[in-house]
Amino acid sequence: MLSSGSELRLLRLLFCATLILLFQADEAKKDSKSACNTCEQIVDNFNKAFDRTAKQNFGGGNTAWEERKLSKYETSEIRLMEIVEDLCESSSFECNRMVEEHEEHFETWWFKKKTKHPDLHKWFCIDTIKVCCPKGTFGPDCNACVGGSETPCHGNGQCDGDGTRGGNGKCRCDQAYKGDFCLDCIDGYFNEVRNDTYSLCTECHLSCKTCTGATNQECDECKEGWEEDEQEACVDVNECTNDPSLCREGQYCLNTEGSYSCKACDIECAGCSGPGSDQCQACASGYQDVKGTCTDIDECSGSEPVCTKEHQECINNKGSYLCVCSSGYEERDRECVQTQQQDASEESEASQTISGPHGEL
DSSP states (O other): OOOHHHHHHHHHHHHHHHHHHHHHHHHHHHHHHHHHHHHHHHHHHHHHHHHHTTTOOOOSSOHHHHHHHHOOGGGSHHHHHHHHHTSSOTTOHHHHHHHHHTHHHHHHIIIIITTTOOOHIIIIIIIISOOBOOTTEETTTTEEOTTOSSSGGGGTEEETTTTBSOSOOOEEEOTTEETTTTOEEOTTEEEEEEOSSOEEEEEOOTTEEEESSSSTTSEEEEOTTEEEOTTSOEEEOOGGGOSSOSSOTTEEEEEETTEEEEEEOOTTBSSBSSSSGGGBSSBOTTEEEETTEEEEOOGGGSSSOSOOSTTEEEEEETTEEEEEEOTTEEEETTEEEEOOOOOHHHHHHHHOOOOOTTOOO
């Protein structure tokens, strides 16, 4: 019988082994998906190169002789080699490895199978090297996705691993759908059509959190910002009627469907009920009410001067005014003094005297 310490160590080992196996299985699924993607890219590049070389020939001086002796260019090995050379970027390791490992399959298809099996993707990726599955199927055995291979996830989602030898076949539902089969609707949508194999989820009215129909009278529950009226319809809550206001001082409330926002009052206002200088509750400093609209006060036109220092002038601006020195004066030590003008040439003559070292002769 194992001791408790041994049992604990054994459980830890089993747990670690399980995690490793799960990780390896997940990586294997990813590798299977990647291999299919690589194969599909190779086939796509093959088809593009096939189309590009459709009107080419051997390129020699006597094409007719070459085709008579060497067979037609369109079915020639030379054309095949030209196509295969362009299948992968030089930096794509997985692509180049796959082409190198299976180059003989391209020759087999080109010379023996192309006529009977024109779909290279099906013949090469699905049936021959078995890295892909038909659309609507997944996994090593290409099992049908949930909802069937014709309409995976009932047409409302993506099957994990669809078309590859990887994945688990579970559905990743599209927007509006949920559930293992992507037949149910998420909140905010309702089943306009629903049976065992098909579901159409349509968006509820914007006022509904959940609903049974498209109008605001068919809500099961109203969203936040909406409330039921007397007719049991969800209608907008006007948050701007709250007292006290939900907005800060200097802001007004703007109601929106299902919500509200706070906007700054105009500069002319000290409090307001809406945008514009005619919506002020009171006028800000420097403004006055003129027929219901806050307008700028021109302090400079008053009977009493506001700029009282000598040689000052008043300049009005929005909501205030400035005192500046008159033309010809400048501010020094908070006083307006006359600007000094000097004649540079006269100053230069007065300050310089030129004389020789021995005086006048």
